[in-house]
Amino acid sequence: MKTIDRWFEDIEVGERRETVGRTITEADIVLHAGQTGDFFPHHMDAEWMATQPAGRRIAHGTLILSVAVGMTAGDINPQAMSYGYDRIRFIRPVFIGDTIRVTAEITEWADHPQRPDAGYVHELVSVVNQHGETVMVLTHLYLVNRRRTA
Template identity: 60%
Template sequence: MEQEIYYEDYEVGAERVTIGKTITEADVVIHAGQVGDFFPHHMDAEWCKTTEFGQRIAHGTLTFSVGVGLTATVINPVAFSYGYDHLRFIKPVFIGDTIHTKVTIKEKKDHKKRANMGFVTETLEIINQKGETVMVADHLLLCQKKNS
């Protein structure tokens, strides 16, 4: 779905919540192959039994990728991702956990050099099926202003 959402359309404090996705063993194995991270924390079920978590954990980059991907429901041709700040992994995500993302508009700032643009910061909270926050990050959007 495509929808033009301009800088002025974003309201600080506005929230939206995504659908959920269950993290599977296939997700972990495929992600390991894609990024080359075969650490035992993700791949060795027997070794993980000896750790504080007692089981394999999903890669932080997998949690980030899925959490961000769940937010991608609208194609906005007047806003572009500028990057992510303050990324933190709060709790582990395990195979079988279902995560969803809560997006909250945190702040808006004018672009210092481009009067027709502004920055919108969204706080992303990745939350598991128990209601626990497992990851947080700030997403910066570079947005076009109306009538510019």
């Protein structure tokens, strides 16, 4: 990773980046269950899930959220920080062995209502599986510093 200064004024609507794939493993699911305490049978009980419509265990939505956001983390920008996530939707299940890829696109930016030295940047994050099916979408909000004016 490298550090790059990207100020609010440097970011343009329509900028887009894509990740390589990452395969979700049983270890990912087990570790996430242990970290969160979410041992819901949809994630942990293969025999029970065999009797359910999905037919097999599914990854936690919060696991896919965490992995997807991590996949988009690249160069360090000291002028920006994550402000939060909006409109998170888990559209399709992700199964053990599925490979996900992430696309992130700047969709809008806006002035900060109380801080003239910063603005908000909205990034649409889309996660697809190996079949090209969208499994999750969300909006990642960033708080980004403006350049100082004398």
